[in-house]
Amino acid sequence: MLRIEGLTAEVDGKPILKGIDLEVPTGEVHAIMGPNGSGKSTLSYVLAGREGYEVTGGSATLNGVDLLALEPEERAAAGVFLAFQYPVELPGVGNANFLRTALNAIRRGKGEAELDAMQFLKLARARLKELQMSEDMLKRGVNVGFSGGEKKRNEVLQMALLRPSLAILDETDSGLDIDALKIVADGVNALRAPDFAALVITHYQRLLDYIVPDKVHVLMQGRIVQTGGPELAKQLEASGYASVQAAA
Amino acid sequence: MPAVAETLDTVQSVTEGTYKWGFETEIEMDFAPKGLNESTVRFISAQKKEPEWLLEWRLKAFATWQKMQEPRWPAVKYPPIDYQDAYYYAAPKKKDGPKSLDEVDPELLKTYAKLGIPLKEQAILAGVEGAGDSPSEGGRMPIAVDAVFDSVSVATSYKERLAKDGIIFCAISEAVHEHPELVKQYLGTVVPPGDNFYAALNSAVFTDGSFVYIPKGVRCPMELSTYFRINAKSTGQFERTLIIADEGAVVSYLEGCTAPMRDENQLHAAVVELVALDDSQIKYSTVQNWYPGDAEGRGGIYNFVTKRAQCRGKRSKVSWTQVETGSAITWKYPSCVLLGDDSVGEFYSVAITNNHQQADTGTKMIHVGKRTTSTIVSKGISAGKGQNTYRGLVRVAPTASGARNFTQCDSLLIGDQCGAHTVPYIENRNMSAKVEHEATTSRIAEDQLFYCRQRGLSEEDAVGLIVNGFCREVLKELPMEFAVEAQKLLQISLEGSVG
Ligand SMILES: Nc1ncnc2c1ncn2[C@@H]1O[C@H](COP(=O)(O)OP(=O)(O)OP(=O)(O)O)[C@@H](O)[C@H]1O
Ligand SMILES: [Mg+2]
Numbered sequence: 001m002l003r004i005e006g007l008t009a010e011v012d013g014k015p016i017l018k019g020i021d022l023e024v025p026t027g028e029v030h031a032i033m034g035p036n037g038s039g040k041s042t043l044s045y046v047l048a049g050r051e052g053y054e055v056t057g058g059s060a061t062l063n064g065v066d067l068l069a070l071e072p073e074e075r076a077a078a079g080v081f082l083a084f085q086y087p088v089e090l091p092g093v094g095n096a097n098f099l100r101t102a103l104n105a106i107r108r109g110k111g112e113a114e115l116d117a118m119q120f121l122k123l124a125r126a127r128l129k130e131l132q133m134s135e136d137m138l139k140r141g142v143n144v145g146f147s148g149g150e151k152k153r154n155e156v157l158q159m160a161l162l163r164p165s166l167a168i169l170d171e172t173d174s175g176l177d178i179d180a181l182k183i184v185a186d187g188v189n190a191l192r193a194p195d196f197a198a199l200v201i202t203h204y205q206r207l208l209d210y211i212v213p214d215k216v217h218v219l220m221q222g223r224i225v226q227t228g229g230p231e232l233a234k235q236l237e238a239s240g241y242a243s244v245q246a247a248a
Numbered sequence: 249m250p251a252v253a254e255t256l257d258t259v260q261s262v263t264e265g266t267y268k269w270g271f272e273t274e275i276e277m278d279f280a281p282k283g284l285n286e287s288t289v290r291f292i293s294a295q296k297k298e299p300e301w302l303l304e305w306r307l308k309a310f311a312t313w314q315k316m317q318e319p320r321w322p323a324v325k326y327p328p329i330d331y332q333d334a335y336y337y338a339a340p341k342k343k344d345g346p347k348s349l350d351e352v353d354p355e356l357l358k359t360y361a362k363l364g365i366p367l368k369e370q371a372i373l374a375g376v377e378g379a380g381d382s383p384s385e386g387g388r389m390p391i392a393v394d395a396v397f398d399s400v401s402v403a404t405s406y407k408e409r410l411a412k413d414g415i416i417f418c419a420i421s422e423a424v425h426e427h428p429e430l431v432k433q434y435l436g437t438v439v440p441p442g443d444n445f446y447a448a449l450n451s452a453v454f455t456d457g458s459f460v461y462i463p464k465g466v467r468c469p470m471e472l473s474t475y476f477r478i479n480a481k482s483t484g485q486f487e488r489t490l491i492i493a494d495e496g497a498v499v500s501y502l503e504g505c506t507a508p509m510r511d512e513n514q515l516h517a518a519v520v521e522l523v524a525l526d527d528s529q530i531k532y533s534t535v536q537n538w539y540p541g542d543a544e545g546r547g548g549i550y551n552f553v554t555k556r557a558q559c560r561g562k563r564s565k566v567s568w569t570q571v572e573t574g575s576a577i578t579w580k581y582p583s584c585v586l587l588g589d590d591s592v593g594e595f596y597s598v599a600i601t602n603n604h605q606q607a608d609t610g611t612k613m614i615h616v617g618k619r620t621t622s623t624i625v626s627k628g629i630s631a632g633k634g635q636n637t638y639r640g641l642v643r644v645a646p647t648a649s650g651a652r653n654f655t656q657c658d659s660l661l662i663g664d665q666c667g668a669h670t671v672p673y674i675e676n677r678n679m680s681a682k683v684e685h686e687a688t689t690s691r692i693a694e695d696q697l698f699y700c701r702q703r704g705l706s707e708e709d710a711v712g713l714i715v716n717g718f719c720r721e722v723l724k725e726l727p728m729e730f731a732v733e734a735q736k737l738l739q740i741s742l743e744g745s746v747g
Pocket of ligand 1: 011012016034035036037038039040041042043052085
């Protein structure tokens with residue numbers, strides 16, 4: 001269970017998150033929607049521990065573990081995975097290298113045995129196949145020269161390999177064609193389990209047709225202003241955020 | 249793929265941030281009296297029972313050296329060196345000179361085992377031998393090693409196997425006796441004794457090093473390597489390496505080096521000469537890991553080295569690859585003189601400076617023959633208070649019609665107390681030549697670090713990964729076995745540079 005209470009955070013001295021209260025029970029998938037600049041990515045960075053995103057109050061725990069006290073890599077080991085809105089390029093670093101280093105770092109953190117090259121390759125190939133991705137992806141530099149859609153799929157591949165207990169997907173659907181969208185959704189749905197929770201940040205109801213959320217939250221100006229079921233996303237799609245603003 | 253993954257394994261297994269090669273071997277040594285004068289030169293020559301011509305050669309070099317000044321142009325700072333306050337010859341006692349592996353002092357064998365250097369010959373497996381055409385591909389090829397301990401070569405492996413192909417691989421002191429005609433013909437012809445201050449010093453007092461001759465048309469069936477170890481206190485190391493690839497010959501050679509941790513600075517002034525005749529290829533790789541000094545800048549090796557290749561033959565090719573992680577000060581410009589038409593020179597370099605390390609390194613590509621081509625890829629990484637200078641010269645003589653050079657110099661800065669400097673000299677005297685130079689300076693971006701850490705990597709592992717990525721173009725030039733070691737070293741060298 002992800003439990004966020006009264007979370008406030010600022011960037012460059014400017015308050016962005018102004019008191020977030022949110023609970024995502026394990027086994028559930030929640031969607032977060034909200035206008036540009038409302039603080040969605042900021043929330044994801046704060047949960048993942050990015051430098052420069054300063055927590056000024058409140059708490060965030062994952063299955064009882066105080067996330068805010070941990071280094072980013074410790075949060076990753078505790079099961080937090082963030083699919084970046086803008087995946088980062090690492091020139092010269094082979095994707096396979098990166099994935100295996102990451103996987104083994106996480107496994108070490110969990111006290112599991114590391115995978116050797118062959119074991120890793122077998123696992124990676126299986127996940128690639130599920131995601132209908134070409135093996136070439138493994139040979140290339142991390143995200144270097146990847147198309148927008150390929151970068152997003154690479155994030156989902158990492159998620160599928162790392163098997164987090166909390167996945168935060170920040171606009172992973174943006175820039176994907178219809179087929180890719182389905183594949184990404186399948187990737188998330190495949191992880192659905194009693195010990196997995198996800199926070200799906202999106203602007204489009206379309207994604208939620210494939211990943212049906214247990215709850216939809218609307219984030220505006222650093223606060224969750226409304227929470228509802230999947231129908232809330234449809235309502236937003238139809239009438240925009242003005243209706244929420246009026247209601248809030 | 250598996251090899252890449254294995255590399256990662258190795259990288260991951262590195263956890264401690266100390267210089268692990270810093271131990272000292274307790275062994276009885278013979279020393280020359282401290283100090284440097286004509287009798288020191290005579291002493292060394294006598295120890296090695298050298299012929300008269302070589303003693304004369306040394307004495308001439310010594311006289312030249314006495315008239316020379318230490319170069320002051322490199323961008324490095326250090327207190328004046330007292331050349332009289334050092335030993336110029338130190339050798340493990342008992343039988344001197346190389347000997348069969350069974351006779352090597354067990355204390356030395358232990359030392360090399362501890363350093364991870366295989367001196368024992370493995371039986372060459374049937375089938376693997378046939379794969380000798382490409383030493384770095386396929387299974388693990390044996391590596392022939394010449395082990396130089398302070399001033400002498402203590403062992404050379406696989407000599408007999410190599411001799412079957414007519415290949416000579418031995419200590420240069422041995423070559424002086426066994427193959428005097430070759431040594432006399434080539435010694436000092438690429439780097440003349442008076443070339444520069446350190447080359448002159450080396451010519452006067454060089455003690456040992458490796459000698460390689462690959463006969464016409466022979467591809468050396470295994471990697472050759474020399475492992476240099478400074479052990480004794482207050483001792484300079486002056487080794488001399490001479491490699492000759494006769495027409496159509498192909499050889500890949502690697503040198504590695506380490507030294508104990510000491511508070512004093514020790515001088516290492518080597519000379520390496522490569523001669524490539526028609527259609528031959530020499531690949532020379534260095535993983536330089538001399539003791540760099542401590543975090544406060546105490547101790548460490550002064551690495552003042554002259555390395556030069558002459559591509560004398562048509563279509564000959566010399567490729568230098570260096571990974572420079574050690575030494576307090578590195579002063580080194582492996583160069584190619586491209587005399588033969590269509591000859592090729594390459595220089596791939598990674599130089600890391602952390603803490604108080606200083607490196608002034610680069611290359612010289614001298615184009616003389618027609619359609620000669622050269623490629624320079626230099627990756628400088630500065631961390632801590634490290635200072636890293638790339639200094640390179642590309643000279644195109646009027647004769648070098650159609651010559652081409654491409655230079656790429658990239659600098660990576662970690663932290664804000666270090667420095668990176670690029671000093672390219674280009675002298676083009678031929679209108680038809682094409683010389684290109686590209687340079688970049690960058691820092692490890694915060695978003696790259698965060699991305700890696702979000703995936704579970706510690707900050708140091710993240711830096712290691714990003715730095716290895718930055719150096720990839722160079723590291724991929726190394727023979728497989730050494731690429732693993734080099735990656736590991738890069739990681740270790742940078743420990744403590746972040747956070
Ligand atoms: N590093 C930063 N420096 C300055 N301002 C920042 C920084 N990061 C975020 N902000 C500001 O914080 C606010 C929230 O940004 P955030 O990226 O969280 O929005 P978002 O909801 O993810 O928007 P979008 O839907 O466009 O992705 C914006 O006003 C943004 O300009
Ligand atoms: Mg965003």
